[in-house]
Amino acid sequence: MAVQHEMRGDVVVVTINNPPVNALGKAVRQLLLELAEEFDADRTVKAVVLTGYGRVFVGGADITEFEKPLEPPYLPDVVARIEGASKPWIAALGGAAMGGGLELALGCRFRVAGADARFALPEINLGLIPGSGGTQRLPRVIPVDVAVRVVSENLVLDGRRAAELGLVDYLTELPVVDAAVEFARSAIARPLPTAASGRDPVHLETKALEEADARVRRSARSAAAPLLAFAALRTGLERGVEAGLEQERSTFLHLRDSREAAALRYLFFAEKAAPRPADLRDVEPLPIKKVGVVGGGKMGVGIAVALRNAGIPVVLADRDVPSLGRELNELRAIFAAAQKKGVISLADVEARMDGVSGTLAFDAFSDCDLVVEAVFEDLAVKRDVFSRLAQACAQETILATNTSYMDPRQISDGLVRSERFIGLHFFSPAQVMKLLEIVPTPETRPAVIATAFELARRLGKVPVRSGICEGFIGNRILKRYRADAEAMLSEGVAIADIDAAMRGFGYAMGPFEMQDMAGLDISFMHREAARARGESIPETPGDLLVRAGRKGQKSGGGWYDYAPGERTPLVSADAARILEAMLGARPKQLSAEAIVDRLVSAMAHEGQAILDEGIASKPSDIDLVEVHGYGFPRRHGGPMFRMSRR
Numbered sequence: 001m002a003v004q005h006e007m008r009g010d011v012v013v014v015t016i017n018n019p020p021v022n023a024l025g026k027a028v029r030q031l032l033l034e035l036a037e038e039f040d041a042d043r044t045v046k047a048v049v050l051t052g053y054g055r056v057f058v059g060g061a062d063i064t065e066f067e068k069p070l071e072p073p074y075l076p077d078v079v080a081r082i083e084g085a086s087k088p089w090i091a092a093l094g095g096a097a098m099g100g101g102l103e104l105a106l107g108c109r110f111r112v113a114g115a116d117a118r119f120a121l122p123e124i125n126l127g128l129i130p131g132s133g134g135t136q137r138l139p140r141v142i143p144v145d146v147a148v149r150v151v152s153e154n155l156v157l158d159g160r161r162a163a164e165l166g167l168v169d170y171l172t173e174l175p176v177v178d179a180a181v182e183f184a185r186s187a188i189a190r191p192l193p194t195a196a197s198g199r200d201p202v203h204l205e206t207k208a209l210e211e212a213d214a215r216v217r218r219s220a221r222s223a224a225a226p227l228l229a230f231a232a233l234r235t236g237l238e239r240g241v242e243a244g245l246e247q248e249r250s251t252f253l254h255l256r257d258s259r260e261a262a263a264l265r266y267l268f269f270a271e272k273a274a275p276r277p278a279d280l281r282d283v284e285p286l287p288i289k290k291v292g293v294v295g296g297g298k299m300g301v302g303i304a305v306a307l308r309n310a311g312i313p314v315v316l317a318d319r320d321v322p323s324l325g326r327e328l329n330e331l332r333a334i335f336a337a338a339q340k341k342g343v344i345s346l347a348d349v350e351a352r353m354d355g356v357s358g359t360l361a362f363d364a365f366s367d368c369d370l371v372v373e374a375v376f377e378d379l380a381v382k383r384d385v386f387s388r389l390a391q392a393c394a395q396e397t398i399l400a401t402n403t404s405y406m407d408p409r410q411i412s413d414g415l416v417r418s419e420r421f422i423g424l425h426f427f428s429p430a431q432v433m434k435l436l437e438i439v440p441t442p443e444t445r446p447a448v449i450a451t452a453f454e455l456a457r458r459l460g461k462v463p464v465r466s467g468i469c470e471g472f473i474g475n476r477i478l479k480r481y482r483a484d485a486e487a488m489l490s491e492g493v494a495i496a497d498i499d500a501a502m503r504g505f506g507y508a509m510g511p512f513e514m515q516d517m518a519g520l521d522i523s524f525m526h527r528e529a530a531r532a533r534g535e536s537i538p539e540t541p542g543d544l545l546v547r548a549g550r551k552g553q554k555s556g557g558g559w560y561d562y563a564p565g566e567r568t569p570l571v572s573a574d575a576a577r578i579l580e581a582m583l584g585a586r587p588k589q590l591s592a593e594a595i596v597d598r599l600v601s602a603m604a605h606e607g608q609a610i611l612d613e614g615i616a617s618k619p620s621d622i623d624l625v626e627v628h629g630y631g632f633p634r635r636h637g638g639p640m641f642r643m644s645r646r
């Protein structure tokens, strides 16, 4: 049974037991409704304690049901029925009360929680708004301005904070159900407090509401759901709870069927599944207690930060004392910036630095379980690093390359015990970007691959396995994206039109602005190296710009011009002159939609080729790469998702 109950004297304890997260599926809703009727009619029951089995109270509505038509009983009715019960219902909250879980708890007259409880309304992450009264009851239980942050800005409250705000009536260190039963006994003797939906809003100030409105508009960027959630909340404050509930529900139902919500649900499940690939289910990962990082450029430093943020001790190696000193300073600067933003405390900064040691000699890696190489992209240099690592490290130490383009088989060719070798492609800045491409060679042993996935989970990364090809999944698609964008130039489409269209689609930058920011010279060098190897690579517009000294923002201009110290792209007559022979003879107007279609289809076609070649195992892996490594707008799901829904 998804909902069980047992009597404890005159208090009945109702336990939702619906693994994995006690989601409020149809069976749970049905049983809760029946029990609410039954207990109101049963004179031996004086109070009801409602809890969830295991580590989570309730993880929300059952997201898997959102693919199907709605089926009664509906959650708002269940919450309203519990709220209208003639006896006190007390939510006993350990662990997370997310979305519908919090809404259900708000339907109870009291809430008893442990400090480990967490309260959130994460519906906006799924392109939705709360649909069962969350936008209405919450601002009647906690101050309106905090409620807005929970509803529209992803604020999560822990048990302690929730108690300070009035959401939790009793904070306990005892097992929550025992404490809630005790609490229930005292509640029986008192009159029922007003139900949340019948109360007045808490600390409602018009000025604060106006400020919240402006803030939500800013933080929502182009997403619709946070603004719609705020609008429903506001309606309830201005026109009463009935009007608010009505607006909330109709907005929820409308959004539930939207393409954006479907895309976000698809990503939700893909992200949850990413760290646990089916073929590694029975493979035990190796322990990772300490990690070495070779090469302290921006990438090495970023990887070290990501590891320290996850509490893993790091040994950072570079070639000389000044370089090492610089890198340790950079590390400290990154932690200090996080402290300034209030993300970590001063003590955390020190603790994170204490867990890093610098070295010039690889001997210091002797007790590392993993060493990640992040040196310059040069085969001879990398091979030298690995042969020295093989001598300095224990036989079991996993050796990983962070190469973004090179064939890991060539890097590990001749390496002693090459079955412990793997590609771990982090994205820059590595402490921020969520994507980790995991690139095993045919020799890499399964336990090493499983360890890479487990490490990604610990670092909070989204891991995707890639087979071996130039650029792996992500950079291969990027190359195609850029090539198609450049092909449009030769047809006469303006650079600025292409960038504007992709920004309008949801990218932070268009393809040309992005190249100007990252620098045009790296891909130019790749092409030149391939040409030197005898490969036939046609001249590209980017080659012309780099040869003319236009390498992007860092050289004052690339595809665009930049005023000194500014990052705003300005249409460049100089670039147009250099590219004259390659640009279309006559200007061509393409709608933003046509530009987006062309470029996203190109990405999807390359993705399909990658799947056909077995480089990626499923379309959602390609979409995760694009969303987490290349800024593809989440609300469109990814190029493969978009293509499948046309």
Ligand code: COA
Binding pocket: 020, 021, 023, 056, 058, 059, 060, 061, 062, 063, 064, 096, 098, 099, 100, 122, 123, 126, 128, 269, 272, 273
């Ligand atoms: N409906 C259906 N399935 C859900 C779910 C939900 N609301 N929330 C989580 N799951 C599933 C996950 O997909 C995962 O499935 P899998 O094991 O098959 O991959 C499983 O439950 C465990 O989830 P996980 O996130 O790994 O567990 P956790 O213990 O780390 O975290 C939660 C639990 C509830 C905090 C977290 O899952 C969460 O935040 N869920 C989303 C809540 C949400 O958005 N609710 C609003 C719905 S409108």
